[in-house]
Amino acid sequence: MxxxxxxxxxxxxxxxxxxxxxxxxxxxxxxxxxxxxxxxxxxxxxxxxxxxxxxxxxxxxxxxxxxxxxxxxxxxxxxxxxxxxxxxxxxxxxxxxxxxxxxxxxxxxxxxxxxxxxxxxxxxxxxxxxxxxxxxxxxxxxxxxxxxxxxxxxxxxxxxxxxxxxxxxxxxxxxxxxxxxxxxxxxxxxxxxxxxxxxxxxxxxxxxRFPSTWKSMTRALPVHATSHNMMHQTNLADMLTQGVPERFPDLEFIVQESGLGWYPYFMRRMDHDYMGAKWDAPLLEKLPSEYLDDQFYLTSQPVEGADDPAYLNSVMRLFDGDENLMFSSDYPHFDFDNTDALLRILRSEFDGQALRNVYGETAADVYPFP
Amino acid sequence: MSEHTSTSTADTTDSDRDDRHRVADADELPEGDRIVTAIDGREIAVFHTNGEYHALSNYCPHQGGPACEGLLSGTLAVDGDDELIWERDGGIVACPWHGWEFDVTDGRHTASDKYRLPVYEAYVEDGTVYVEF
Missing domain, CATH: 3.20.20.140 (Metal-dependent hydrolases)
Incomplete structure (x- = not known):
């Protein structure tokens, strides 16, 4: 040996x-x-x-x-x-x-x-x-x-x-x-x-402290960098706990303008806490992450880590972005993403079907285009 | 852990059957109580609750905590009128490490079928509590 x-x-x-x-x-x-x-x-x-x-x-x-x-x-x-x-x-x-x-x-x-x-x-x-x-x-x-x-x-x-x-x-x-x-x-x-x-x-x-947190955040940068994903996490956690996706099983939600990396974190964090507190969310019949996977979609902008392929590709995998992520530009807001910001990274590790999903086919399923 | 928990080693010597393991005299395991015992190297908890006996592995599939040494209670559910109700009272044990809840009647985690404590047959015969496997 x-x-x-x-x-x-x-x-x-x-x-x-x-x-x-x-x-x-x-x-x-x-x-x-x-x-x-x-x-x-x-x-x-x-x-x-x-x-x-x-x-x-x-x-x-x-x-x-x-x-x-x-x-x-x-x-x-x-x-x-x-x-x-x-x-x-x-x-x-x-x-x-x-x-x-x-x-x-x-x-x-x-x-x-x-x-x-x-x-x-x-x-x-x-x-x-x-x-x-x-x-x-x-x-x-x-x-x-x-x-x-x-x-x-x-x-x-x-x-x-x-x-x-x-x-x-x-x-x-x-x-x-x-x-x-x-x-x-x-x-x-x-x-x-x-x-x-x-x-x-x-x-x-x-x-x-959230209301006073707003008051003490006297600059735009810390508010913008934190509040989008904080508010989404707060709403999503409450919706899941109250059983909203269980009560409205045919309803889909689109979570926008908050970046990507927090989302796979949040899926796992909710599952982690839920496993020790099932009694606090009695309506749920599957894991919070499973509801997110089935009824919720994330849109891409603002893509953080666009200069870091190892990061972005792994985040994409961590929430099955090939099924759950939809391209968004946010144009003309000042933090809009160029259309190929994602593509330039993801094309190195994801196939054409995954990219077609992100850039249009998932949206074609979610939205009732005539 | 819980004051309702006692630990012993099951006695198999007085049985001529090797699939059946004596745990205790029945009066040593009153209603609402439990005994944690070792049988063939496995830590097994025997509950006497709601008039029934249930035997489960004392090893939490989450991180290895002593799942069956936690508090025994019920859990919350929602009824048809969307009101919170308390159910399975005396039938849910919460692992003392992270609060994972298991139904003592079937070993299932209340939130996910992926996690389940192994269950064994438990019964009383002639004033003796046995576990069989």
Whole structure:
């Protein structure tokens, strides 16, 4: 038997060090409240007053019902070093960077000063009870985007702590978005400290920010580059979940002007989530991607990666573009595509029938031309 | 995992049949409970739910999680009036790793026939729970 060369990997054991860059703690606010500093410790822990149930959680609830939320599926708790070591045994990492769960919602905490205080408390707890570099347990210091100057101070304070290897911004709930100059103190502090910034969203925070995201997108470029595919994904995900293609099985949809690569991603992402949440889309009788394949079509413009044949040809295959893609120019809009932008690439790997489909025969099937 | 889960090794020595494997005394497996056991190197869960016994592989076809150690509940469906209804209560187990749901009566994933937990015959005879394969 031939021996393995140094570059040949047969199993995880051949990889050397495995670093898990997003291993979650499932901290509760009661874990970190004892680590609050003044005045927030007095503010939140001294009083036994009636909070009408509101202050029971200072992190806004997103209100979404997941299978774990509803007690349909159980999930591991990771609130101690022992819990972490159990998880290490399963995942098999040598080093991990611990990321929070509840504090992914820190950016949604309504009281800005308290948010900064909670970040401090979380980091105190992280350093006192969680981080253990001998066991490979590292962490990201969390900062509150509501208070960038305080956040920068928090970075300075934690920068030299053993085991702090990153700073995490709960990016799903930032307002305004992260290009705004108000965040530059955080960036300066992290750059100075040599700490990378982890951006991590939480499912429940992002949708609440969409209206204000529009407000903070003060330039056209970021809006145009992201919003077409974001809005399509949002609509398609909702239509699929509510069973629209199942309710209207003879109806076809044409998804336009959003580029290509997000579409095969979205098909697989929907399938991935759906397999663990079938109960949330009870009307569906097949995979989301199968409905997309059967009743939805994508039009080509604006073709991204037209100078990258390996990319474009593979994207084309990943959603059976020979059956599901239709040429569009978008003329005279300023990002219109020349008619042969696709052809010049695709002709190298796709046959005449595939190209005739893209350029007209699929459209002839979809649209009721007289 | 679930406090309703206990692990044991099925005893085949007291049987003169090698296709039938003793799992437990029937009173060790009350309604709503389950036993996860090893038979011939396979991890098999035996459920007693809705008055019936069901045996399934405890290996999730998704990423190898202990599918049958998850919570047992029902699932949502839509009735003829387009209203959400709860159905198959006590008949759906959700894998604790990623929440993939399987019907314990036939092992099928609720969303796709491509994924199915192998099922085995399970029954009670003379106060003893058996799995047969």
């Amino acid at each position: 031939a021996s393995a060369t140094p570059d040949q990997v047969r199993s995880l054991d051949d990889l050397g060090t495995i670093v898990d860059t997003d291993f979650h703690l499932t901290e509760r606010q009661e874990d970190i409240f004892p680590y609050l500093e003044s005045p927030f410790d007095e503010m939140l822990t001294a009083s036994g007053g009636d909070d009408y149930g509101y202050l029971g959680r200072v992190y806004p609830a997103h209100g979404m019902v997941y299978s774990v939320t509803m007690g349909k599926a159980d999930s591991e708790t990771v609130r101690t070093r022992e819990d972490i070591l159990e998880g290490r045994d399963l995942i098999g990492w040598d080093k991990a960077i611990a990321t929070p769960t509840q504090n992914l919602y820190l950016g949604a905490v309504h009281h800005d000063d308290l948010a900064a205080g909670l970040a401090t408390a979380y980091n105190n707890w992280l350093l006192d009870e969680i981080i253990d570099t001998d066991e490979g347990i590292h962490g990201a210091a969390v900062v509150a985007p509501q208070k960038p100057v305080k956040a920068a101070e928090e970075v300075d304070r934690r920068a030299d702590e053993d085991g702090i290897v990153a700073v995490m911004i709960p990016s799903g709930s930032v307002d305004p978005t992260l290009g705004n100059e108000r965040y530059y103190p955080i960036y300066e502090a992290c750059e100075r400290a040599g700490l990378p910034i982890k951006m991590h969203n939480a499912g429940g925070t992002m949708m609440t």
